[in-house]
Amino acid sequence: MRDGFSDAAVAAALLPWYDRHARALPWRVGPEALAAGERPDPYRVWLSEIMLQQTTVAAVKDYFHRFTTRWPTVTALAGAEDAAVMAEWAGLGYYARARNLLKCARVIATDHGGVFPDTEDGLRSLPGIGPYTAAAIAAIAFDRPAAVMDGNVERVLARLFAVETPLPAAKPALRLLTERLTPDTRPGCYAQAVMDLGATVCTPRSPACGICPLVTMCTARAQGIAADLPRKSPKQAKPSRQGIVYLVERADGAVLLETRPDKGLLGGMLGWPGTDWTDMPPQDAPPVAADWHDPGLEVRHTFTHFHLRLRVCLGRVAQDAQPDRGSFHPRATFHPASLPTVMRKAWDVAAGAWPED
């Protein structure tokens, strides 16, 4: 930050900006409503923060609406069937979040009387709530002066102070800056103000410094390097893995699905039976005896740590077929939308390629 500005000047500039420009988000209580005495619902804040991990606001909005319509309180969510929650989460990715979501809801319902702890420490003791999420919920839901850091906050602070150390090595320094700047007055609004500034003004490629409330304080802007920050360490190339999935249709139209093991990728989600995903060419391992059809279909999908290429094999079986794994789901109750994205892609590419009866 440029000389001549105190730490307090940042909040003093940002809060009035936030009062005028806060994003309207379905889980948020805006500054006007807050001033009128309305308070955020910790359940909605928590749910949004879990959904927003690794995911954009645009991608989360529909999911958030469906979840809060179906399960309007944490107690309602705690009473939900695992399979129903996993199916609603399908397509949002990072499925461990959904499993932890349920665990956390149940701990709150049974051990905390359905009431969220209102401190960072209390929140961190819950399943699936790490330091970032605990700080965000403490600040946004309970107006605690917690230091909230997400990608938007990192970018704004790296620019404001012209931090040239690449991420992720710069994170500890940025965290200290966040702690320094977080005010005791309206800390929840402050945290959301920095996030909103990063999302709408101090954007990754072309920061709109001309309309930024921090422009006079910003070192990167003064040095002409705003768009170059934050620097990032070069990413390592992702390895590739391969596998096969088997799409099976029974004579009555039912499809063969299995619930993936709780531990591991897509844990607890429904999917097509298939081979392990490894860096070696996969060995055939069909889940049921069938006249298998390999139409040369392939699905490509990228996970956080690897690229995946899945061969899609198709088979039709008789009504009395006995699979080695998985179970048949009637076509009337099978919704491709309840599958994780990579499994849905396999279903989509198979359309029109099924062998004749």
Ligand code: SF4
């Ligand atoms: Fe970001 Fe520009 Fe504002 Fe600095 S002046 S915080 S670079 S938008």
